[in-house]
Amino acid sequence: MANKVDLYTTWGKVWSCGGGGQCGTCIVDVKSGADILTERTGAEKKKLSGKPESFRLACQTLVGDGENSGAVTIATKP
Template structure:
């Protein structure tokens, strides 16, 4: 049995059926069926839409790989995020950008800020991120100012837009 939870049950308005009898409830705006999943769309935003929304400030992100390729250049992956809505860790996870080294893959805290395995270095665009949190100050006390914990770093502030360049697993370069 499949159970669906609608976060805004108040949006379902009762509609009277002709004649006396039970009431029916109107369905959400759209209902899409997929092979293996069912997605419910509200306010015209579907599960197929891009992670960015028109009219909201965007942050472009570039993630530089930790090791150079055979030609000596570092691989770069790109992503976009709506300013102020996600943590850097979540943006990387959503875009399948590798965040952890081997130890971190096995022993990370899942984004709670208690392990220090999601260290990244901000090469450019530091002003587009939140200030270091107390957790970061604790774990990164002896690290360069440009190093951040991805699980504590908010991308943007809902008003700014621009580009942030992130070095993944910076400790491999040192």
């Protein structure tokens, strides 16, 4: 969001939970860099059940851990 990446479809903008991991409207497909992302949260496990492992909720996913950082490539609105 800080980089002004549009994560939401039209309806996603209306139904967005504001980052609580409850609505699932900020799904992204991680194309590269998954190794530097945090583990899936409980909310992600629930919302993304049955979806590919590369799918993440942008609101629940952090890049790096303070020591490790790098680039991540995502596809929005998969």
